Amino acid sequence: xxxxxxxxxxxxxxxxxxxxxxxxxxxxxxxxxxxxxxxxxxxxxxxxxxxxxxxxxxxxxxxxxxxxxxxxxxxxxxxxxxxxxxxxxxxxxxxxxxxxxxxxxxxxxxxxxxxxxxxxxxxxxxxxxxxxxxxxxxxxxxxxxxxxxxxxxxxxxxxxxxxxxxxxxxxxxxxxxxxxxxxxxxxxxxxxxxxxxxxxxxxxxxxxxxxxxxxxxxxxxxxxxxxxxxxxxxxxxxxxxxxxxxxxxxxxxxxxxxxxxxxxxxxxxxxxxxxxxxxxxxxxxxxxxxxxxxxxxxxxxxxxxxxxxxxxxxxxxxxxxxxxxxxxxxxxxxxxxxxxxxxxxxxxxxxxxxxxxxxxxxxxxxxxxxxxxxxxxxxxxxxxxxxxxxxxxxxxxxxxxxxxxxxxxxxxxxxxxxxxxxxxxxxxxxxxxxxxxxxxxxxxxxxxxxxxxxxxxxxxxxxxxxxxxxxxxxxxxxxxxxxxxxxxxxxxxxxxxxxxxxxxxxxxxxxxxxxxxxxxxxxxxxxxxxxxxxxxxx
Numbered sequence: 001x002x003x004x005x006x007x008x009x010x011x012x013x014x015x016x017x018x019x020x021x022x023x024x025x026x027x028x029x030x031x032x033x034x035x036x037x038x039x040x041x042x043x044x045x046x047x048x049x050x051x052x053x054x055x056x057x058x059x060x061x062x063x064x065x066x067x068x069x070x071x072x073x074x075x076x077x078x079x080x081x082x083x084x085x086x087x088x089x090x091x092x093x094x095x096x097x098x099x100x101x102x103x104x105x106x107x108x109x110x111x112x113x114x115x116x117x118x119x120x121x122x123x124x125x126x127x128x129x130x131x132x133x134x135x136x137x138x139x140x141x142x143x144x145x146x147x148x149x150x151x152x153x154x155x156x157x158x159x160x161x162x163x164x165x166x167x168x169x170x171x172x173x174x175x176x177x178x179x180x181x182x183x184x185x186x187x188x189x190x191x192x193x194x195x196x197x198x199x200x201x202x203x204x205x206x207x208x209x210x211x212x213x214x215x216x217x218x219x220x221x222x223x224x225x226x227x228x229x230x231x232x233x234x235x236x237x238x239x240x241x242x243x244x245x246x247x248x249x250x251x252x253x254x255x256x257x258x259x260x261x262x263x264x265x266x267x268x269x270x271x272x273x274x275x276x277x278x279x280x281x282x283x284x285x286x287x288x289x290x291x292x293x294x295x296x297x298x299x300x301x302x303x304x305x306x307x308x309x310x311x312x313x314x315x316x317x318x319x320x321x322x323x324x325x326x327x328x329x330x331x332x333x334x335x336x337x338x339x340x341x342x343x344x345x346x347x348x349x350x351x352x353x354x355x356x357x358x359x360x361x362x363x364x365x366x367x368x369x370x371x372x373x374x375x376x377x378x379x380x381x382x383x384x385x386x387x388x389x390x391x392x393x394x395x396x397x398x399x400x401x402x403x404x405x406x407x408x409x410x411x412x413x414x415x416x417x418x419x420x421x422x423x424x425x426x427x428x429x430x431x432x433x434x435x436x437x438x439x440x441x442x443x444x445x446x447x448x449x450x451x452x453x454x455x456x457x458x459x460x461x462x463x464x465x466x467x468x469x470x471x472x473x474x475x476x477x478x479x480x481x482x483x484x485x486x487x488x489x490x491x492x493x494x495x496x497x498x499x500x501x502x503x504x505x506x507x508x509x510x511x512x513x514x515x516x517x518x519x520x521x522x523x524x525x526x527x528x529x530x531x532x533x534x535x536x537x538x
Contacts, residue, residue: 002091002092003075003093003112003113004073004074004113005033005072005090005109006033006041006043006072006073007071008040008070008072013069013071020067021067022065022066023177023181024066024067024121024181025067026067026069027069027120027121027178028068028069029060029068029069029070029119029123030072030074030113030114030118030119030123031110032074032106032109032122032124032125033045033074033076034076034079034080034155034156035060035125035156036055036057036060036154036155037056037060037070038053038056039052040053040070044076044078044156045076045079045088045089045090046078046079046275047275048271048275049264049267049274053154057151057154057186058150058151058152058153058154059150059151061186062186063181063182065185068121071119074107074112074113074122075108075109076088076105076106076107076108076110077105077108077277078277078280079158079263080106080125080127080130080158081283081284082106082130082279082341083128083129083133083341083345084104084328084333084337084340085104085106085108085109086102086105086330086337087105087277089275093108093109093112094112094330095137095138095327096112096116096138100329100331101137101327101328101330102329102333103138104135104136104344106134107130107134107166107168108134110122110123110124110168111137111142111168112134120169120170120174121167121168121175121178122168123166123167123168124165124166124168125155125158125163125164125166126142126165126166127163127251128162128252129344129349129351130166131164131166131168132144132360133323133324133345134168135168135323135360136322136323136324136360136362136374137323137327137369137370137372139362140362141168141169141171141172141174141359141360141389142358142359143166143175143176143179143360143382143386143402144164144166144357144358145164145357145382146189146356146381147162147189148188148189149183149187149406150164150165150182150183150186151165152164152165152188156263156264157259158260158263159251159256159263162251162256163352165186167182172359172361172390176386176402179402180400180405183403184406191403191406191408192380193480194479194481195380195381195383195479196383197401197403197409197433197434197478197479198383198387198432198433198435199317199383199387200317200429200430201233201426202233202234203234203235203317203388203391204234204235204237204315204316204317205235205236205318205319205375205388206238206239206316206318206320207226207237207320207321208244209238209239209240210241211322211325212241213325213326213346214322214325218326218369218371221364221365221366222363222371222373225364226320228363229388232391232392233391234388237316243305243312244354245350247305247306247309247349247353248346249349250353251345251353252283252345252349254294255295255297255299256295256298256302257286258287258295261284261290265285268285279337279341302354309350310378313378317384318388319376319377320376320388320392321373322347322371322372322374323348323360323372323374324344324348325346325347326344328344347374348374351376355378356376356377356378357376357377357378358376358377359374359385359388360373360374361373361374361375361389361392363392373392375388375392380403382403383402383404383432383434384432386401386402401434404477407479408479408480409434409477409478410477410483410508411475411476411477411507411508412475412476412477412478412496413473413474413476413499413501413507413508414428414473414474414476414509415447415471415472415509415510415527415528416455416456416457416528417455417456418474418476419473419474419529420435420474423454427486428486432478432479432482433478434477434478436476437475438473438474438475439473439474440501441459441470441471442500442501443468443469443502444500445459445461445462445471445523446460446462446468446469446521447525448519448522449519449520449522450493450517455538456494457528458516458517458519459499459509460511469524470502470526471527475507492516493515494511495510495512496509496510497509499511522537
């Protein structure tokens with residue numbers, strides 16, 4: 001196998017794994033070889049380009065600080081230029097199951113290392129789909145966050161304005177954990193104060209109105225995946241794929257490719273005898289003479305297409321597409337390296353141009369090939385994308401979704417109609433609130449019934465020396481702006497204040513003006529649902 005460019009001795013890795021501590025203790029990490037790891041050369045799959053970094057890339061440093069142990073540096077399409085995994089002087093990286101087929105790229109070695117169990121997680125990069133396409137072809141999970149939220153410090157640029165650091169893993173849960181660690185330790189772009197932290201119940205998901213480049217088996221696999229979403233309560237709508245495809249072509253066929261020359265073009269020109277993949281050389285050197293006005297024009301066209309595409313997604317929570325349209329053989333790529341590579345980016349190239357986040361998950365098979373779908377969402381709606389990806393894959397959505405590690409959030413504890421499943425819970429979920437589990441107050445409170453429609457509980461604190469009860473509630477997390485809107489709409493006599501809980505903490509929770517809490521005392525039931533079940537609430 002040609003998965004690794006540099007691999008550390010097993011004895012060193014084993015010793016570090018035994019000594020590792022932290023939330024990722026014992027987790028083996030593969031690192032794409034365009035991302036710096038102190039003590040290991042960075043080649044970007046070009047031997048002559050190699051240099052010895054004196055410190056880890058920010059993303060690597062964050063994962064290692066959390067206990068992950070680097071196994072080695074993985075092969076890639078040279079200078080991260082490709083979606084096939086064959087453009088490397090270190091050899092083509094084949095599919096983990098069928099060696100005559102491609103692995104997908106450019107994060108080819110990273111994806112195969114995870115798929116074969118040689119690593120638990122892997123760092124990839126993604127400009128045009130380099131983290132998503134190999135994830136899809138290898139039947140694993142790939143999270144591509146909102147552009148810029150993970151630092152690219154210590155990453156060899158490919159197309160600097162659109163480069164992302166990604167995580168690959170066998171499961172959504174592990175990918176989410178690793179992304180949270182990376183975001184907390186290597187965060188870059190700031191998060192807005194108003195962001196959704198969860199997908200709503202019954203989300204609306206768009207799918208393309210056409211599926212170019214997919215044969216009948218791959219179309220059937222996609223339709224099956226969409227059907228599973230519908231069975232999970234998702235409302236499916238269709239949108240015009242045309243503006244997305246038009247933007248996708250601009251990434252390689254327009255002025256934007258000049259950024260690839262800006263990244264490594266002068267190195268290629270200065271080293272005519274270097275082991276440069278012929279296709280990579282043609283792509284990068286052809287961008288040398290693109291005039292500046294063409295780059296400006298094409299960026300303006302991307303902006304126009306983004307407006308058209310985002311308008312089509314009004315009222316939609318996510319856009320679901322096939323991750324890749326086909327799984328070609330290595331000899332097919334050799335016969336038509338540019339054409340096959342271009343087709344592989346049909347559903348990925350536009351993503352970073354439109355500032356979308358993405359989660360690629362396995363979705364069964366198409367014939368003998370692994371098939372995957374990608375959930376795309378707006379910038380900073382990464383939590384929404386994770387939740388819908390969980391629905392698509394049949395996984396349990398993580399409570400501690402990774403954006404909570406960096407996005408500002410505030411806590412609200414509720415006891416009545418806003419409980420999960422309650423009649424007013426939509427007032428929270430419409431604001432993007434995320435359910436975060438059950439909690440119990442200290443035994444210092446009483447619960448009475450307010451004569452409202454629908455009926456609500458009044459939670460009041462008892463005076464010192466008076467008997468009280470421990471009451472169960474639900475914990476929600478919201479953005480600061482969402483909580484502000486919720487509080488502004490809160491009717492009297494309800495109010496928010498600090499409530500003491502059984503672990504000694506004080507949390508923001510629903511309470512009530514004591515003068516209004518004159519209804520039937522239902523404290524003995526311990527919770528609002530228990531009182532309803534017992535018939536104590538009229």
